[in-house]
Amino acid sequence: MPTRDHYDVIIIGSGAGGGTLAWRLAPSGKRILILERGDYVPREKANWSTLAVNVEGRYNTKESWRDSKGNELHPHTNYYVGGNTKFYGAALFRMREADFGELRHHGGLSPAWPISYDDVEPYYTLAEQVYQVHGERGEDPTEPHASGPYPFPAVSHEARIQHLSDDLARLGLRPFHVPLGVMLDETNPRTSKCIRCETCDGHPCLIGAKADAQTCCVDPALAHPNVTLMTNAKVERLETDASGCMIERVIVRRNGAMERYSADIVIVSCGAINSAALLLRSANDRHPHGLANRSGVVGRHYMGHTNSVVMALSKCPNPTIFQKTLAVNDFYFGDDEWPHPMGHISFVGKLDAVTLSAGAPKIAPGWTLELMAKHSLDFWLTSEDLPAPENRVTLDDKGNIVLSYTPNNEEAHRQLIARLKSSLKAIKCIEHGHECHQGLFSRPLFIGQRIPLAGVAHQCGTIRFGADPRTSALDANCRAHEVDNLYVVDASFFPSSSAVNPALTIMANALRVGDHLLQRLGATKEMTHDRLAAPAIA
Numbered sequence: 001m002p003t004r005d006h007y008d009v010i011i012i013g014s015g016a017g018g019g020t021l022a023w024r025l026a027p028s029g030k031r032i033l034i035l036e037r038g039d040y041v042p043r044e045k046a047n048w049s050t051l052a053v054n055v056e057g058r059y060n061t062k063e064s065w066r067d068s069k070g071n072e073l074h075p076h077t078n079y080y081v082g083g084n085t086k087f088y089g090a091a092l093f094r095m096r097e098a099d100f101g102e103l104r105h106h107g108g109l110s111p112a113w114p115i116s117y118d119d120v121e122p123y124y125t126l127a128e129q130v131y132q133v134h135g136e137r138g139e140d141p142t143e144p145h146a147s148g149p150y151p152f153p154a155v156s157h158e159a160r161i162q163h164l165s166d167d168l169a170r171l172g173l174r175p176f177h178v179p180l181g182v183m184l185d186e187t188n189p190r191t192s193k194c195i196r197c198e199t200c201d202g203h204p205c206l207i208g209a210k211a212d213a214q215t216c217c218v219d220p221a222l223a224h225p226n227v228t229l230m231t232n233a234k235v236e237r238l239e240t241d242a243s244g245c246m247i248e249r250v251i252v253r254r255n256g257a258m259e260r261y262s263a264d265i266v267i268v269s270c271g272a273i274n275s276a277a278l279l280l281r282s283a284n285d286r287h288p289h290g291l292a293n294r295s296g297v298v299g300r301h302y303m304g305h306t307n308s309v310v311m312a313l314s315k316c317p318n319p320t321i322f323q324k325t326l327a328v329n330d331f332y333f334g335d336d337e338w339p340h341p342m343g344h345i346s347f348v349g350k351l352d353a354v355t356l357s358a359g360a361p362k363i364a365p366g367w368t369l370e371l372m373a374k375h376s377l378d379f380w381l382t383s384e385d386l387p388a389p390e391n392r393v394t395l396d397d398k399g400n401i402v403l404s405y406t407p408n409n410e411e412a413h414r415q416l417i418a419r420l421k422s423s424l425k426a427i428k429c430i431e432h433g434h435e436c437h438q439g440l441f442s443r444p445l446f447i448g449q450r451i452p453l454a455g456v457a458h459q460c461g462t463i464r465f466g467a468d469p470r471t472s473a474l475d476a477n478c479r480a481h482e483v484d485n486l487y488v489v490d491a492s493f494f495p496s497s498s499a500v501n502p503a504l505t506i507m508a509n510a511l512r513v514g515d516h517l518l519q520r521l522g523a524t525k526e527m528t529h530d531r532l533a534a535p536a537i538a
Contacts, residue, residue: 005031005261006261006262006263006264007031007032007033007228007261007262007263007264008030008031008032008263008264008265008521009025009030009031009032009033009263009264009265009266009267009517009521010032010033010034010035010250010261010262010263010265010266010267011032011033011034011035011267011269012035012235012250012266012267012268012269012270012278013035013036013037013083013268013269013270013271013275013490014034014036014081014082014083014213014214014218014229014269015082015083015084015085015213015269015271015490016083016084016085016213016490016491016503016506016507016510017269017489017490017491017506017507017509017510018034018083018213018267018269018489018490018510019034019082019083019085019213019214019216019217019218019221020127020130020213020217020506020507020510020511020514021267021269021489021510021511021513021514021517022034022217022218022221022227023130023216023217023218023220023221024510024511024514024515024518025221025514025517025518025521025523026220026221026223026224026226026227027224028226028518028521028523029224029226029523030226030521030523031226031228032221032226032227032228033228033230033261033263034218034221034227034228034229034230035230035233035235035250035252035261036079036080036081036229036230036231036232036233037079037232037233037234037235037270038078038079038080038081038231038232039080039081039231039232040080040081040214040231041059041080041081041082041086041204043206044206045206046058047199047203047204047205047206048197048199048203048206049199050199050203050352050354050355051354053199053202053203054202054354054355054358055354055355055357055358057074057076059078059080059087059204060074060075060076060077060078061075061077061078061079063075064400065400065401065402065403066396066400066401066402066403067402067403067404067405067453068402068403068404068405073403073453073454074454075273075454075456076454076455076456076457077271077273077456077457080204080214081214081218081229081231082212082213082214082215082218083213083271084271084457085212085213085214085503086204086210086212086213086214087202087203087204088201088212088457088501088503089200089201089202089324089348089349089501090131090180090181090182090200090201090210090211090212091178091179091180091324091327091346091501091503092127092128092131092133092179092180092181092211092501092503092504092507093179093344093500093501093504094124094143094144094146094500094504094505094508095117095144095498095500095505096142096143096144096332096333096498096500097117097144097145098333099117099496099498099499100112100113100115100116100117100120101113103341103496104340105340105341105384105386105409105412106338106340106341106409106411106412107386107408107409107410107411107412108386108408108409109386110341110384110386110387110496111387111495111496112495113465113495113496114465114466114467114472114475114476114495115476117144119512120505120508120509120512121144121145121146121147122147123508123509123511123512124146124504124505124508125146125147125148126508126511127504127507127508127511128150128151128179128504129151130216130217130507130511131181131211131216131504131507132151132152132181132182132183132211132216133150133151133152133179133180133181133211133504134150134151134152134153134154134155134177134179134180134181134182134184135150135152135154135177135178135179135180136150136153136154136176136177137149137150139154139174139175139176139177140174140176140327140329141174141176141329141330142329142332142333143329150179152184153186154177154179154325155177155178155180155182155184155186155196155322155325156177156186156325157177157325157326158319158320158321158322158323158325159319159320160316160317160318160319160320160377161320161323161325161326161347164326164377164427165326167427168328168423168427171423171426171427173328173330173423174328174329174330175326175327175328176326176327176328176329177325177326177327178324178325178326178327178346178347179504180324180325181210181211181212181216182194182200182209182210182211183208183209183210183211184196184209193207193208193209194207194209194210195207195209196321196322197321197322198321198322198349198350198352199349200322200324200349201324201348201349202348202349203349213507230252230254232254232255233252233253233254233259234252234253234254235250235251235252235270235278236251236252236253236258236281237251237278237281237282238250238251238266238268238278238279238282238291238486239251239282239284240284240286240287240291240483243286244284244285244286244287244482244483245482245483245484246483246484246485247263247266247483247485247486248262249261249262250262250263250266263485264485264521265485265487265517265520265521266485266486266487267486267487267488267489268486268487268488268489268490268492269488269489269490269510270490271456271459271490271491271492272302272393272459272460272461272462272463272490272491272492272494273302273393273401273403273456273459273462274401275462275463275488275490275492276298276299276302276393276462276463276492277299277393277395277401278291279291279292279293279298279299279463279473280293280298280299280393280394280395281395281399287482291480291483291486292463292473292474292480292481292482292483292486293473294469294481294482295469295470295471295472295473295481297389297463297464297471297472297473298462298463298473299392299393299394299462299463300389300390300391300392300462301387301388301389301391301392301461301462301464301495302391302392302393302403302404302405302459302460302461302462303385303386303387303391303458303459303460303461303494303496303497304385304405304455304456304457304458304459304460304497305382305383305384305385305458305497305499306343306382306383306384306385306407306409306410306412306413306450307380307381307382307383307450307451307455307458308380308381308413308417308450308451309348309378309379309380309381309451310378310379310380310381310417310420311351311372311376311377311378311379312376312377312379312420312424313367313372313375313376314375314377314429315375315429316375316429317374317375318350318374318375318376318377319374320350321350322349322350323347323348323349323350323378324346324347324348324349325347326346326347327344327345327346327347328344328345328346328423329344329345331343331345331415331416331419332344332499335419338415340412340415341383341384341412341499342383342412342413342415342416342419342499343381343382343383343384343412343413343416343499344381344382344383344499344500345379345380345381345416345419345420346379346380346382347377347378347379347380348378348379348380349378350373350378351373351376351378352373353368353369353370353372353373355373356369356372356373357369377424379420381413381416381417381420382458382499382500382501383409383412383413383416383499384409384412384496384497384498384499385407385408385409385497386408386409386496387461387464387495387496387497388406388408390404390406391404391405391406391408392404392462393462403453403456405453458491458497458501458502459491460491460492460494460497460502461491461492461494461495461496461497462492463488463492463493464492464493464494464495465478465493465495466495469481469482472495473488474487474488474493477513477516478493478509478513487513487517489506489509489510489513490506491505491506493509
């Protein structure tokens with residue numbers, strides 16, 4: 001294998017963690033190599049096709065994993081520049097302040113993080129600027145304190161969603177606008193990059209108006225001559241020096257050939273499942289159970305949230321195009337009736353008949369797929385799953401990924417679904433009275449579907465950080481306890497999952513770790529971004 005040039009920093013992965021970190025380090029002048037196993041998402045009409053994206057899985061990886069019983073598992077994940085942010089719904093939530101501490105759930109204990117919310121808060125603010133988040137402070141009853149406003153105003157509700165928001169508020173709930181990373185200017189629609197289309201959530205943006213990691217971070221980073229991106233470059237393993245304390249070589253398969261690279265600092269950001277698999281594949285005499293795995297936690301404590309898509313059908317039509325603007329957190333930490341954390345209620349992108357044909361439950365009597373799509377409110381419910389050591393990533397004898405997972409804390413999710421049902425049932429429709437909503441809750445017309453194991457969009461927790469090397473793989477700066485120049489900046493480091501989308505926390509932490517690395521690399525203030533400076537708004 002030919003030896004390539006040495007770099008100051010190698011970043012493996014270009015998504016929410018790796019892409020954001022590259023942006024933070026780029027102005028330092030240090031030689032940075034980004035290794036991405038995929039290529040750019042092709043710009044084509046199929047980007048906005050629900051048939052191509054949701055039914056045919058055009059952009060999903062074609063690789064197969066296994067579950068704990070040996071059954072084939074086709075993961076709903078994507079390998080492209082920008083990682084899974086190319087396909088995310090761009091809902092960018094801060095974790096709640098209490099999520100950083102120990103929380104007692106009905107199903108067990110959610111452990112404390114080794115850092116506090118205040119340690120991350122400035123980086124949340126910066127991440128919201130970098131990813132051009134639209135939102136409104138003070139609406140969400142559980143939101144933590146913030147050092148500044150959102151950089152852009154909240155994305156407005158369309159009429160049906162505004163009506164629902166008003167109805168929920170009359171019940172005493174406090175619905176709020178979802179913080180969204182989209183390049184939208186509602187004051188000037190003619191020049192706005194974002195057009196509020198119906199193919200945002202789960203789709204790549206054909207016009208580059210979604211605030212994803214490629215658009216907001218990787219592309220700006222590549223404007224610096226010291227940053228190099230190699231696509232179609234899959235890292236097969238990491239090799240240490242004889243002491244086992246330093247990564248000496250990064251072994252890459254690219255265009256059918258094996259290549260080796262080296263760097264003073266190596267950052268792994270392949271997604272929680274693939275990052276754990278990479279460390280396990282990199283076992284050697286000094287690390288017989290996997291790289292940086294003396295504690296035995298690498299691959300363990302996998303979490304992915306307990307998520308459900310719930311369709312509520314009513315007599316009132318829902319002509320909404322851009323639906324994902326409303327959320328409810330009134331039950332996040334529990335209520336008077338059930339004083340345990342339940343989770344988060346929001347929306348998915350508007351479902352159409354084509355998408356429903358791919359995975360809808362049995363059609364409700366009297367409803368065609370087209371009619372269901374026109375009359376449904378399409379909710380997304382998230383509850384926290386707890387870090388269990390038996391929920392884990394392992395490798396089979398051929399080095400392929402095995403994902404073992406048993407759901408936990410499920411009663412919290414059942415309670416959350418019940419709160420949504422009871423809230424909607426209490427609404428009195430002006431046109432149809434309570435009859436409009438009674439149908440929502442009869443068994444055939446309230447349709448819920450739990451996201452299966454293959455749905456790994458919220459994967460986290462497999463290389464947890466902590467103060468104690470006996471129970472964690474990484475320290476508080478996300479550096480491996482046992483390997484001095486190895487860091488991990490995807491959601492692997494999460495000790496707990498909270499009940500909000502992990503993307504913004506990954507981004508904020510990557511910026512935090514970036515500042516640590518700039519100091520370690522000896523970068524001066526003049527060589528870096530201003531602490532709270534964001535790229536120019538597109």
